[in-house]
Amino acid sequence: MQRNRPGDDAPRNASPGQPRRSAGPSVPRGLAARRVAAYALADVTQEHLPLDEALERQFGIGDGIALDERDRALVRAIVTAALRRLGTIHAALDARMPKGIPAKSGLLPEILIVGAAQILLLDIPDRAAVDLAVHHARADRRAFPYAKLVNAVLRRVAESREAILAETGGDDVPHWLTERWRGTYGAATARAIAGALRHEPGIDITVKADAAGWAQRLDGRLLPNGSVRLNARAHVAALPGYADGEWWVQDAAASLPARLIAATPGERVLDLCAAPGGKTAQLAAAGAVVTAVDRSPERLARLAENMTRLKLDVRTVAADARTLTGGEPYDAVLLDAPCSATGTIRRHPDVAWTKQPEEIASLAALQSALLDRAAALVRPGGRLVYSTCSLEPEEGEAQIAAFLARHADFARSPVSPEEIGGIADVIDADGQLRTLPHHLPDETPRLAGLDGFFAARLVRRKA
Numbered sequence: 265m266q267r268n269r270p271g272d273d274a275p276r277n278a279s280p281g282q283p284r285r286s287a288g289p290s291v292p293r294g295l296a297a298r299r300v301a302a303y304a305l306a307d308v309t310q311e312h313l314p315l316d317e318a319l320e321r322q323f324g325i326g327d328g329i330a331l332d333e334r335d336r337a338l339v340r341a342i343v344t345a346a347l348r349r350l351g352t353i354h355a356a357l358d359a360r361m362p363k364g365i366p367a368k369s370g371l372l373p374e375i376l377i378v379g380a381a382q383i384l385l386l387d388i389p390d391r392a393a394v395d396l397a398v399h400h401a402r403a404d405r406r407a408f409p410y411a412k413l414v415n416a417v418l419r420r421v422a423e424s425r426e427a428i429l430a431e432t433g434g435d436d437v438p439h440w441l442t443e444r445w446r447g448t449y450g451a452a453t454a455r456a457i458a459g460a461l462r463h464e465p466g467i468d469i470t471v472k473a474d475a476a477g478w479a480q481r482l483d484g485r486l487l488p489n490g491s492v493r494l495n496a497r498a499h500v501a502a503l504p505g506y507a508d509g510e511w512w513v514q515d516a517a518a519s520l521p522a523r524l525i526a527a528t529p530g531e532r533v534l535d536l537c538a539a540p541g542g543k544t545a546q547l548a549a550a551g552a553v554v555t556a557v558d559r560s561p562e563r564l565a566r567l568a569e570n571m572t573r574l575k576l577d578v579r580t581v582a583a584d585a586r587t588l589t590g591g592e593p594y595d596a597v598l599l600d601a602p603c604s605a606t607g608t609i610r611r612h613p614d615v616a617w618t619k620q621p622e623e624i625a626s627l628a629a630l631q632s633a634l635l636d637r638a639a640a641l642v643r644p645g646g647r648l649v650y651s652t653c654s655l656e657p658e659e660g661e662a663q664i665a666a667f668l669a670r671h672a673d674f675a676r677s678p679v680s681p682e683e684i685g686g687i688a689d690v691i692d693a694d695g696q697l698r699t700l701p702h703h704l705p706d707e708t709p710r711l712a713g714l715d716g717f718f719a720a721r722l723v724r725r726k727a
Contacts, residue, residue, distance in 0.1 A: 319343075
């Protein structure tokens with residue numbers, strides 16, 4: 265769905281100190297949350313802010329300040345649902361607005377998207393979603409003339425809900441991403457990826473020990489790799505074992521790179537770009553002597569808090585991994601490098617709308633520098649595991665091919681299906697790991713799928 269006039273953006277309310285009219289006692293209950301959702305959605309789609317940053321901004325100004333925890337959770341749910349199915353929502357609105365969005369209509373596009381997301385994807389009564397959208401339009405100076413249009417369009421969306429959701433031909437991510445995936449994986453696999461990204465993912469956890477027992481206690485299912493996937497939505501901090509540090513939340517695919525290290529008790533392992541610490545915890549739980557490095561002191565502090573809860577002893581270092589020096593080389597190094605994160609769109613649909621094509625090349629250059637530094641920190645005979653949560657080959661397969669061309673003293677150490685629970689279809693011809701969002705299917709969409717990860721294990725030849 266496009267505005268009719270280029271540059272006719274929604275009015276911004278971005279500056280934390282900038283006053284903004286708040287929803288007072290005379291407005292309908294729930295309108296303030298929808299207003300904040302619309303502004304947050306615009307922050308993501310127009311300014312390319314990550315969702316968490318957009319929400320932090322909006323909860324700190326105007327209507328957002330007074331929202332309670334329940335309404336803040338509703339805001340997040342609305343925006344997340346809208347971003348996950350934004351292509352579907354655009355198509356549904358376009359079909360019912362043949363003349364497009366009127367010029368200079370303020371927040372009208374976001375008002376319509378927020379309303380449609382509630383109608384199509386959330387358990388909110390149609391009448392409430394439509395009425396609040398109409399009130400929202402009337403409260404917006406530039407959208408005010410189109411309040412009747414909002415009412416008519418959203419009512420037609422509600423009447424056609426099942427047909428709209430049954431339509432599978434459109435894209436719910438930007439066209440440039442779809443074209444990339446078609447070129448990399450072929451049309452059929454690209455369609456399968458797109459289909460998987462439309463569904464809310466489940467919650468996966470990694471346990472210290474007795475995964476089968478914890479699956480039973482937490483009403484979950486044991487996955488082939490040893491992760492536990494919860495059958496129901498849950499407030500994880502309230503579940504048994506969380507406060508005692510028996511497990512942590514981690515997508516099943518995200519747990520695989522640390523498994524490839526195959527750490528043994530007493531081995532010295534370096535975890536680069538380590539925060540938030542799921543992989544760090546795996547290495548420490550295996551008995552390794554772990555040094556966790558991250559350039560962000562704030563993220564590293566959260567990692568340390570997580571290790572305290574998990575009762576795991578880890579040394580932390582705040583540093584840029586590209587300039588890390590000194591000390592004896594390590595038995596193994598894990599580099600989970602910064603990346604475009606397109607493999608996590610299932611969990612973080614804002615990624616599809618915040619990343620730009622040109623970022624991939626700059627990220628690949630950063631990954632190359634990190635890989636070269638990581639290689640220098642591995643002892644002869646030691647292991648180096650490189651991973652990214654990206655679907656883009658420049659950040660995965662091509663990165664490793666270029667690395668091996670530069671470093672004759674390293675060779676691939678192929679991954680075997682037995683190491684990852686027998687999931688053979690995620691291992692490529694070179695023995696590298698490549699998980700895709702539609703892998704690990706299930707009849708219940710929320711219980712299916714994996715984050716998209718690439719990982720390769722390399723060994724440094726002995727002199």
